[in-house]
Amino acid sequence: MRNQYYKQIDETVFEDTLENGLKVVVIPKAGFSKTFVTYTTHFGSLDHTFKPHGKDDFVTVPDGVAHFLEHKLFEKEDGDVFTSFAENDAQVNAFTTFDRTSYLFSATGNVHDNIIRLLKMIESPYFTEKTVEKEKGIIAEEIKMYQEQPNYKLMFQTLGALYHNHPVQVDIAGSVESIYDITAEDLYLSYETFYHPANMVLIIVGDVDPEETIQLVREHEDKRNMHEMPPITRKVIDEPTSVHTPYVETKMDIVQEKSMLAYKFKPNTISDKVRVKNDMEMMIALDLMFGEQTEFYQSNLEKEVIDDTFGYQFANEMTYSYLILAVTTDYHNEFKEAIKAELKKYIENGFVLEELERVRKQTLGEIVSSLNSPEYIANQYTKFYFEGVELFELVNILESITVESVQETLASLIDFDHVVESRLVKQNG
Template sequence: METLTYKQLNETVYQETLDNGLKVFLLAKPEMAKTFGIFTTNYGSIDQTFTPIGKDEKVTVPEGIAHFLEHKLFEKEDRDVFQDFTKQGASANAFTSFTKTAYLFSATSQIEKNVETLLDFVQDPYFSEESVEKEKGIIGQEIRMYDDQPDWRSFFGTIQSLYHKHPVKVDIAGTVDSIQDITKDDLYTCYETFYHPSNMVLFVAGNIDPEKMMEQIRTNQNSKEFKEIPTIERSYPDEPVAVAKAEDSITMPVTTAKAMIGVKENVSSLTGEELLRAELLSGMILDFYFSKSGAFYEQLYKEDLIDSSFQYETELDRQFGFTILGGDSRKPDELAKRVKEMLHQLREESISEEDFKRMKRKKIGQFMRALNSLEFIANQFTHYHTLGVDLFDVLPVIESLTTEDVDQYVENWIKEECISVFQVKPQPNA
């Protein structure tokens, strides 16, 4: 077991790669009453086309299958795993994103038992034709529920306007039609390809003894048989740099329109740390101009173009990246026009050294506060690990950023052909 010491943050992470390829990270926080564990596979909704383990030809599986698989792993032949965690005093959950699927628990007691349960249920799949058919109805209801939510529709509508072919444009849960094509064999094919320990990370943080915990995990994994460590071959379509649609809209029963402005990011050539620096710079620039204390936000508010629903976010990951800004507006066309003007204006704007120092201090403060959350540490550590970045290296990277980095980033960031506007408009009779 190796120790990674971060003196600046006074943190020590214990890590080990087991014989089966599983990467284990432990963070002892004896001052915490709670312990949080997360078991993550580097497999998400965008991984639709791949070469199954043991096969020579690529397959394309139905949209939404990664999310479907997440649901099905909790259900065993004789029980629901959620009940196991509840009996052991733990709260359990799971989520599927574009690039990963994660299973997690938090508890203040029976930690060893809960870690054992986490490992065992994820590594013991059970799918039957009957249970798969039953799940289609449950997930179909979930999809229809999200289809009725204007915020969700505006978010995915913007992504669909940005991308021509890339599967990031597909709702993580798939569609009501696409999940009907999922079979028991499809689930096993995806599981056997992407749930090998070598494609997974286990992170446990909290009131634990690292030596004892690592020994328990070793013993658990050594008691199971796994195939040889595979090479996973994923395939993604070639995606043009420009957006798919400069403008698009839908109508829904809303009283106020929503206008979202999307920026398609070109991340294909970025390495792990370059992705991190781009993510940090984007977040800091957006915060400086478009947060409630930002100059651009104030202008938009004074012009009566936005209200408190206005928000922004950037997501940069392997294979894709985007920034989305917007919210409710009584003048959605004018809001879209003004935000686009402001984004282009960033090239002419110059952030002073003093302002940038304040931006960095704010970012560092936000990061340090977030480190008080076990959930944040575990989730972000595993996320950055798949990108080849160490979460605890984020602080020195922030400190190294300069105004020259900002200027260079902005120069290559905003291009007209990479901007799309998506609106949710009130129905005529709404």
């Protein structure tokens, strides 16, 4: 077992890799009444073309399999797992993203029992063609409900215009059509490939004894008699650097129109820590350019080019990267030109040191205050673990950022030839 103490934030991380490859991380929080646990596989909606263990050929499963599998692992032959957690002082849940699926619980008691309960739930899949067919209708209704929401429609319309082939343009839950193509065989194949302990991480945050807890998990996992597995081969995505469709518009029955600008960036070939640093640099740059305290925000709010729905999202992953800015507005062209002008200004002129220090201090404060939440620690530690960085390293990465590095990252990413303008307009406009 390895332990690492982070003096700046007074946190200690205990971790061990078991014989079957499962990484177990314990972050003790003395005096906390609630313990939060996540059990996560590095398997998300993007992972739909892969080589099963021992096979030479790629297989492609229908879109939405990762999310579908998340739903089905809660269903057991002998009943509902939600009740058994609730009866033991715990609430259980799960979520699927583009790159991972997390199963989690928060508990005020019976922590060790609930850890074993969570492990057993994930490690004993049960589904038949009959139970799979039943679930299809439930998930299809879920998808239809999302598709009726304007913000959802705008987001996936934009991603579809940004990307030619990349599956990031497909909803994590899949489509109604793809859901009905899923079979029990698809689920078992995906499970056997991606739910091996060597592709998973268990994170426990709370008032627990690290050695006792890791030993508990080790004894349970040893009984499974599983060994390390070869690396999973995912198919490399062939995605051009150009955008698919520079302008896209949909008419909807809406009261207010919506506009979204999306800048497409090249996939990452840099190291994990540099990618996370670039991520933080871009978030700082976006705050300094477009935050509520900026001249851009206040002047465009006054001119009604933007309203309080204005926001932005920067995604910086291994196989895709983009910046999206969105707003509810009838002034689409003015919004587009204002964003472009602001980006050009800061690419050419850079940032002010005092403003950078203000945002850095604010960001550091947010990180430190979040460490009082076991839920935040467990979820974020998981996210950064799969990105090759430990959560508590963020403080050092943040302190290494300079005004020059922020300007350089912004300038290296933004390409005004690789932008999509995406709109939702009134049906009778």
